[in-house]
Amino acid sequence: MQIKSAKFTLSAHQLSAAPTWHLPEFAFIGRSNVGKSSMINMLSNKVHLAKVSATPGKTRLLNFFVMNETWSLVDLPGYGYAKVAKSEKIDFTETVGDYIEQRENLKHVFVLIDSRLTPQRIDIDFTAWIATCSVPFSLVFTKADKQSPAKTRITIDTFLAAMTADLATASNVLTSSSKTGTGRIDVLKVIEHHLIP
Numbered sequence: 001m002q003i004k005s006a007k008f009t010l011s012a013h014q015l016s017a018a019p020t021w022h023l024p025e026f027a028f029i030g031r032s033n034v035g036k037s038s039m040i041n042m043l044s045n046k047v048h049l050a051k052v053s054a055t056p057g058k059t060r061l062l063n064f065f066v067m068n069e070t071w072s073l074v075d076l077p078g079y080g081y082a083k084v085a086k087s088e089k090i091d092f093t094e095t096v097g098d099y100i101e102q103r104e105n106l107k108h109v110f111v112l113i114d115s116r117l118t119p120q121r122i123d124i125d126f127t128a129w130i131a132t133c134s135v136p137f138s139l140v141f142t143k144a145d146k147q148s149p150a151k152t153r154i155t156i157d158t159f160l161a162a163m164t165a166d167l168a169t170a171s172n173v174l175t176s177s178s179k180t181g182t183g184r185i186d187v188l189k190v191i192e193h194h195l196i197p
Helices: 036-044 086-102 121-130 149-162 165-170 184-195
Strands: 006-012 025-030 062-067 071-075 106-114 137-142 172-175
Touching: 025 036, 025 086, 036 062, 036 071, 036 106, 036 184, 062 086, 086 106, 106 121, 106 184, 121 149, 137 149, 137 184, 149 172, 172 184
Parallel strands: 025 071, 025 106, 106 137, 137 172
Antiparallel strands: 006 062, 062 071
């Protein structure tokens, strides 16, 4: 798949403010600072399309980007982000939940996980929750350039072992590096699959 155009459209604080279109949407979520914005920039081949920040929790809105004028990438707020009031954190969590559970044109969710870390309970819990929703999802282990492929494989195997057996078996697993471009084609193939009528 070739990305011929990519543009930011709008940010929504809640689901009711999301675009009223019928474009297929592909969302990215994960712990804060896992590389969601960098992933969107890599997929679009635009370095500054999505704002990248070293500060955890910078993305607090549902950010919509239109690709090839026919489908959309959605950058969701990271779960477990720091330095945000408790009430605000709960509000954004509900917004993400509403979006994933209710957005009819959401086709696939990419759950990003830092490949350098041992399994984090918040990632395990989120994966278990999203499995109860009616939207397909993939696990994307990010920052693979930061360590050897063998270490990344160990992280993936350990994470899958921490999941329930049926969910681990059914999970679609990808690896990525926004720095080297690893995984770009694989993610786009998943998107392309869901765009086929």
